[in-house]
Amino acid sequence: MTRTRRMIRQTLTIARRDFVATVFTPIFLLFLFAPVLLGSFSTIGALAASNVGGTGDNSRMVAIVPAELAKPMTEADARLRGVFRRDETPPALTILAPARDPGRQARAAFAAKNYDASAVLYGPPDRPAILYAPRGPRSADYLAVLARETLADARLGAAKPTVVATRTAFDAKRPPRADRGGSGFLAVFGIFFLTLFLSGQVVGTMAEERNNKVIEVLAAAVPLEAVFLGKLLGMFGVAILFVAFWGTVVGNIGALMPPTMTAALGGLSPPVGGPMFALLFVSYFTMAYLLLGSVFLGIGAQASTPREIQMLSLPITILQMVMFGLASAAASRPGSWIAMVAEVFPLSSPFAMAGRAASLPGLWPHAAALAWQALWVAIFVGVGARLFRRGVLQSGSARLFWRRRNTVDTGVS
Known part of the structure; x- marks a missing residue:
């Protein structure tokens, strides 16, 4: 067995292990139905706010x-x-x-x-x-x-003139620019919401195994790069299961929408075509999850306690909000310099390119962007594994400067 095939097999083994350990637990059901709980709380809050300030009818x-x-x-x-x-x-x-x-x-x-x-x-x-x-x-x-x-x-x-207008619906071949901007923002928001809700769980995947010393056994058996990538793919499998479940639910509910709402959504047709846009949306969601997940996994691997993980949650959320703001600005001004910055910067690239797919035609930029994002996933996974090896396991050619200790010469001259 070649080295590449062995590493792929080890990566998939780690991914399957983490996927099974996450999905086949009662807590996963709570996570799966978390949108229902959030929606219930939001509805209760909206009803309370309307009752408190509901003087509009008067x-x-x-x-x-x-x-x-x-x-x-x-x-x-x-x-x-x-x-x-x-x-x-x-x-x-x-x-x-x-x-x-x-x-x-x-x-x-x-x-x-x-x-x-x-x-x-x-x-x-x-x-x-x-x-x-x-x-x-x-x-x-x-x-x-x-x-x-x-x-x-x-x-x-009776002398007042009357006007009888003839109104005819016209199906424009090209959606208005405002509709294309709205489609771009919806694409950016869709990926942002999914990654915000799903990728944050990657942060704490290493803490428990660091505490019970399982990570040392895994590091001795397989390369750390395979451990990191396997854990990332395992949690991505959990995210795919979550999206597939709720996608099926929302799809069935969408069939019950009024015809006017269905027609309004149909008017937001992307320039690249509906099927291609769906494929690109799934691809950019995958890359956004892997990019942010690899960064969060590398950062979270440095934390050893739940308190440290909680302290990391705020900067991680701020980072996601900054990427969302940058990609939203790019979606509102496709083809501008800020759109180019958002499309090139690795962490905002999936969001911005999803907005581009909803606003501008052309497929070759998406092929280049997906390759560029995959390269950065490999870089982030490699850097995270190296930092974990040198900073936490304290092995390798060098240690991180904040983990170095002054040596004391105890020799007797």
Whole structure:
């Protein structure tokens, strides 16, 4: 058996050992259903926040107008609201008859007990005065447009021109630039979320085996490079199992989505084609996991206690957030200098190249990027194994400077 084949076999043995030791435990079920727990906590938090600050339904726009304008204003309000999406609809309109002093009445409307006034309109219909609260500038703009439409309806009546538009859906062959930018960000965020959730577990894989001295037995039997790469592949197998499980669940739920949402997602078609983009997304997720996992494995191998692992969690999370920010900036400006920096820098390259696949055509840059990222995986694994050998096992040609000790000459002259 050649040396390469022996190392591959040893690597796969370590990977299978770590995969089985992780998956066939009750704790893995808790990890597998962690998104359900996180989603439940998020839903509970959102419901609590909406209950605490849920005064939006009590918000009102108030119009103090004569009785002859009440009906035209109500009809114009109903017509204008048809162009708003449900989450952007202005507050409900309340119409009041003018009192002796409309200005004083308008100011008193902000102190009403049965509603919260965001803006109040009063005065002549052609020169209305509008008062608005700190959060009511948009309501004030809406009331100004509503006053114009109401006055036109009242004065012109049946003579007001009507427009009957013919609307035809058009399937553009090329998605708009804004859609391509949105697709790029979704690709970056998808890989970032998966790696943030999954790659962090690699940090603590060496601590337990360092404490029970198993790592010394493994290091004596197989090369440390095979140990590191095997552990990395084993944890990646766990990540693939996690993604496959939730991918199947989300895929079945996606079949129940409304046709409008499905059409909106279909409009985010990447320039490289749907099947090729899916293949590139999986490839870049693999490389992102291996790159970040190899770095985390090398850093975590230097920790010997759970406390040290916890101290490493913050810089690791900060590193992931920086890579996400850099790749997001690249996705919003494809082809720029910041996009080139993000695509070349090893740790951000998978994120940025996934965003590029969703925004720009061309396949040869992806082949070069995957080869470049694979090279850095090998470098990180080799460097991590060497640091562990010299710094922790204290073997090799040299020791790390912070682990060197001053020798004392005890010889007798």
